[in-house]
Amino acid sequence: MKRSFLIVLSLFLTTSIFANDFITKFLKECVETDRPVSNVNIGNAMLNKMASNTSDEELKTTFRELNSIRIITTENKDDSKYYFDKANEMAFSEFTDYKEVVSVNERRSKINILLKKIDEKTQDLILIALDDDSKLTIITVSGNIDFNSISKLSSSLREGEIEESVSEKEAEKNN
Secondary structure: OHHHHHHHHHHHHHHHHHHOOHHHHHHHHOOEOOEOOEEEEEOHHHHHHHHHOOOOHHHHHHHHHEEEEEEEEEOOHHHHHHHHHHHHHHHHHHOOOOEEEEEEEOOOOEEEEEEEEOOOOOEEEEEEEEOOOOOEEEEEEEEOOOHHHHHHHHHHHHHOHHHHHHHHHHHHHHO
16 A cells, blocks of 8 residues: 555656646647647756767766756747747746746847756756747756856757767767
8 A cells, every 4th residue: 555655646746747847838738739849858867878978078067967958949930939929928927936047139039048946956947039030949957057068068969069979979889
């Protein structure tokens, strides 16, 4: 009986944790089937694998200190603007325990970054961006967030350095 109770309790806790996650809630409540989005989830195990496959010590540390990265994108201009408004509406009305740390509203791009401090080492970050080409990007990051390292990580992801280092390591293993 005790074991069954623990299993049910752990399932409930897992469900309630994900229910409070911005991306999960956004996908469930805002995304429409006729307006699809791309969704990428990078968990702790993959972040640790990425850390072991890069030679950059700063990136290794960043990967190891993060718990998860979740990304939603869409390139359809009409959908992007619609979802940008929906995401901001949801963030500011339902995620009130997050504090806005950056807000950029330029002529052709808009960015909102919200942060919630969980404890001394753990934060949750929500980034909602509409870029110059009207492409939507929503990113959530959880873990020990160092903004300088996150900036470097973002640049590396864009330049493909991480994929290259993973591919190189895989090629070395196969030889």
